[in-house]
Amino acid sequence: MEKKKIVIVGAGLCGTLLAIRMAQRGYEVSLHEKRSDMRKEDMAAGRSINLALSARGLMALDRVGLKEKVLEYCIPMHGRMIHTVTGETYLSPYSGRAEDYINSVSRGGLNCLLLDEAEKMENVKIHFNSACKTVDLKNAKATFKQANEWDVMDTGDILIGTDGAGSVVRRGMMSRTTELLFNYSQDFLRHGYKELSILPAENGGYRIEKNALHIWPRGSFMIIALPNMDGSFTLTMFHPYGGDAGFNTLNKEEVLTSFFEEYYPDLVPHIPHYIEEYMNNPVGTLGTIKCYPWQAFGKSLIMGDAAHAVVPFYGQGMNASFEDVRVFDDMLEEYGDSDWNLLFEKYQDARAENANAIADLAIDNFHEMQNKVNDPDFQKKRKLEMKLEQEHPEYYSKYSLVTFKPELSYAEAMKKGRNQDDKLLDIVSKVQDISELDSSKVLDQILN
Amino acid sequence: MEKKKIVIVGAGLCGTLLAIRMAQRGYEVSLHEKRSDMRKEDMAAGRSINLALSARGLMALDRVGLKEKVLEYCIPMHGRMIHTVTGETYLSPYSGRAEDYINSVSRGGLNCLLLDEAEKMENVKIHFNSACKTVDLKNAKATFKQANEWDVMDTGDILIGTDGAGSVVRRGMMSRTTELLFNYSQDFLRHGYKELSILPAENGGYRIEKNALHIWPRGSFMIIALPNMDGSFTLTMFHPYGGDAGFNTLNKEEVLTSFFEEYYPDLVPHIPHYIEEYMNNPVGTLGTIKCYPWQAFGKSLIMGDAAHAVVPFYGQGMNASFEDVRVFDDMLEEYGDSDWNLLFEKYQDARAENANAIADLAIDNFHEMQNKVNDPDFQKKRKLEMKLEQEHPEYYSKYSLVTFKPELSYAEAMKKGRNQDDKLLDIVSKVQDISELDSSKVLDQILN
Known part of the structure; x- marks a missing residue:
């Protein structure tokens, strides 16, 4: 039987990871990238943009066997180092558990590593300088403007748009807005x-x-x-x-x-x-994009920033996109590919509320980072959370639930975390110093 | 001094009313409509779509001197006639005041009447079969495809898009999304x-x-x-x-x-x-469109459904669009036209929260109309509201605040009305029959 073919639009972080995983599953993958091959550009080392890679992203990288390799290029960040206007600094740890930290990684470096891995696989074909111009969503078909040609066409069994916040594939869904009842916000x-x-x-x-x-x-x-x-x-x-x-x-x-x-x-x-x-x-x-549905006609799907662009304040943009690939892979394992429409429906229904949750959490963190980190009650709350995590490692703060507990969905982490936060703020507002508090009693109050 | 020129895209209800008012103020108005002249079409009388015209719309029609003329074509509707599944009917009045009712009016008929009036004015030029294709927002310029030609260009001192939910002018703003920080949702x-x-x-x-x-x-x-x-x-x-x-x-x-x-x-x-x-x-x-800003560069503005399409369940779509014209006219009176940018900013800042309010109220009413009208507590609440309005004509229910009190903004009506509703539902849930209640005491409870 001929291998099924997947056309992927966009060879950024999400699209390249998806290409690797789909190729590992035996699909024929055609990966299109509008830019040139970034590995051949003369990038000034160290001047590139960096991102925070944490447990959800690492779990997805582990799925394709690249976690350890990527970690070699990571710099652990154990907490927020706050710089006051008078020049004092203090560290606010991300967690009370030593093994919980986030990683600074070069976006370009990571993307190059993934491209190298994708290119090694014989069932992945990467097309650089191939800019998607139009999509035929019903037929998993797209046209691409390539270096010296126009309108090169590529057709798959399915087409997946991982082409970022300005997604051309999503624009195709927008143009069928009444047919798909396509909800959209920017x-x-x-x-x-x-x-x-x-x-x-x-x-x-x-x-x-x-x-x-x-x-x-x-x-x-x-x-x-x-x-x-x-x-x-x-x-x-x-x-x-x-x-x-x-x-x-x-x-x-x-x-x-x-x-x-x-x-x-x-x-x-x-x-x-x-x-x-x-x-x-x-x-x-800095924009948030939400939309629904993410699939059209059981033939085309959007993933990553194309489906859910978020502001960067929770350090989860890349992690959420990598998690998309991991969850899609889980769904493929569970439902198979004999009915793409069913698979796509299951995927988007499982994933959309989580994308909305991390979008909202990221907006919350925007206010927290620029303002609340200086607030005495907020600082007391963070100290209490550290104490709780140190003395009761089974306890996870909201930040830890979102960042260090990938087996919990974003939506569940948000709900549980916000509930904890309300109670914690109430508790710390009543004491001068959190050393007055008994962590076991606090934990009882929070979890009940 | 040469008269200033306003290019209006879209000769539906909002655009035509705007053209009349701006012409009354002495502007040179160029009004473009993509469809042919509906007055020359053979419309089957009475089979056209009808709309609910109420106080806000009438206030705007009064501004141009057309209220009485339009009322001749209106059919008063005093309440909702509920038909149960077993065939009973009962009337739920819109208000306890006899003078408060809404009007059924033919969309086509009203539009024709407005076109007739606009055409009588020598400083209005109407272009039918003139479909806007591109807009140059910075220069208040647009190109139109006309019957036998392409790319007819028209330029004004300002350009106003009243081209409905699928607005081409708004699409022009969308394409400058990062420059305008254009927020949008459908x-x-x-x-x-x-x-x-x-x-x-x-x-x-x-x-x-x-x-x-x-x-x-x-x-x-x-x-x-x-x-x-x-x-x-x-x-x-x-x-x-x-x-x-x-x-x-x-x-x-x-x-x-x-x-x-x-x-x-x-x-x-x-x-x-x-x-x-x-x-x-x-x-x-059935869709809701919200966006912001509504103006670009002090040269171009969107109004009516182009800026805020709502679902039809509050009967306020046309009324809100007419109110746009009335509020814009108020602003023009207050701020003059020596600084269009200032005027546009004042207009959108005054109007956007009200557009959001009526959009949200219309969604609420969708649930109320199809479901809650059958609910005993809801029916008791409506009866109590009628009694209050009859015995205390200074009292306005939420529906009345939105529909019959145009001097109150939609946002204020929503806030006040929702607050009243919460208290009323609480009151009626505690009694078997509202005849047990003293309306003066209820009023005290609600308003304090």
Whole structure:
């Protein structure tokens, strides 16, 4: 019997992982990527964007046998290193369990690693410079503009769009909006982001603590930093567009330097070249995309950011997309591929509420990171959570449920975590110091 | 000084009313409509779709001096006539005040009347068969495909899109999504609608009560009927797509007739030709569209369904669009037109929360109409509200606040009305019969 063929649109992190897993299952995979092969580009090492990889992403990488290999390129981050405006720093651990940490990994580096693995498989064919132009959802068919040609057509038994927030496959579903009753929302924050960097120290080491995610929280704006393998850090400013701290206002050198000296004084000595970077680098938008359904006619499906783009504040965007692949693989194991429509329905019904949950959690964390981390009650709550996790390792805080417990869905983690948070905030608001509290009694209160 | 020019895309109800008002203010108005001139089409009188016109719409019509003229073509509806499955009927009045009623009006007839008025004004030029293809939002410019030509261009000082739920002008804003931070959502109900009709009686009269909006509520589906001037009624079935009552299931004559005989027995004798109508008429979708911003670059604006399409269950779609024109006119009076950007910002900031409110209220009413009208507590609440409105004319129920009090915004009406409803439901749940209640005491409880 001829092998079934899967056309995948988009060879980013999600599409490439999907290609590997589907090829391992024996499918013929045709993987299209509109950009050129990033492995052949001259990428400045260490200057690339980095992402947080955690348990859900690792579980999916383990499914294809790549977890250990990827971990070699990861830098553990054990907590948030908070930088106050007066220059003090303190570490707020992610968990009370030593084995729970998140990892900083280069987006480009990870994508290259996955492409290398995909390319090794003889039943994967990767087409670079192949930009999807139109989709025929009913026939799992798409046309691609390639380097010197137009309208190369590719048809599969099914077509899967992993082509990101600006998905062309999703746009095809939008155009059949009344036929599919296609619900869709895009929601932009009134904040944008801009990337800067801290270069390695002169001895090649790290200028600030390596094993942490750094935050300079300033109420309605912030900077964060994640470490890179080469000693550098990628900084991301999350600022509003307008107002005193707005990108539109911070548009002259004098204004910018006096702003940085006022709000980020301990950072300035580490970033001598920041004015040039600031002026040259673009401001990116921060948006949430939700939609439903994710499948059309039992022939076409969207996955990853194409189906559920989230803001980056929970560090779960890549992890959620990798989890999509793992869950799709679970469903394929359970239901087989004799009825793609059934499989797609089961997949989207299992997954959509979880995508909505992580989208909402990420918006919550936006407010938490830039503002609440400075709040005394919030700090007490985090300390109490650390104590609970240390003394009762079976306890998971909301952050830990979302980040370190992949066997629990995002929706369940959100529900359980929010419920715990309400009770914890109530408990800590009544004490001066959490040392007054008995952790076993607190646990009883929270879990009942 | 040369008159300023306004290009309006879409000569439906909202666009034509806007054209009239802007012309009255002295602007040069260029009004484009993709369809042909509906006044020249051979429309079967009385078979057209009808809509509910109420105080907000009338207030806007009054602004242009057309209220009395339009009322001549209206049929007052004093309440909901509920038809139970066993064939009983009872009237649930819309208000305890005799002067509060809504009006059934022909969409086509009203649109023709407005076109006639617009055409009389020498500073309005109407272009039929002129379909907007592209918009240049920054320059208030658009291209139109006309009958025998392509790409006719029209430019104004400003451009306003009143081109309905499928707005081309809004699509132009969507394509600048990151630049405008354009938030957008479309949300379809899993119900569709199909129109049927009750013909006039043989003597030309009405087969069922003329001055009511009829409802056959059946829990998860329903039929409604609005009267036409010629003695006919337009029926609208609101049914799910799938399931036993679904349009996809009711697709054979036997299935359909046994369904109608079971669920709509008192209606069947009035609609001898319904099977043919059912089989011939399409199923329409029911969607809510929300977006923000509504303006771009101080040059282009969207209004009416283009900015805020709602489901029809509050009878407020047309009224909200007419109110847009009235509020825009108020703003123009207050702020003038020397700074269009300021005017547009003021308009959208005043209006967007109200558009969201009526969208949400309409979804609530969908559940109320098909289901709650049969609920004993709901019926007791409505009776109590009638009593309150009769004995204390200063009291307005939620429905009355939304429908009969145009000086209150939709957002305020929703907030106040929901608050009242919570208290009323609590009060009626504790009594067997509302005659036990003293209306003055109830009023005290509700308003405090």
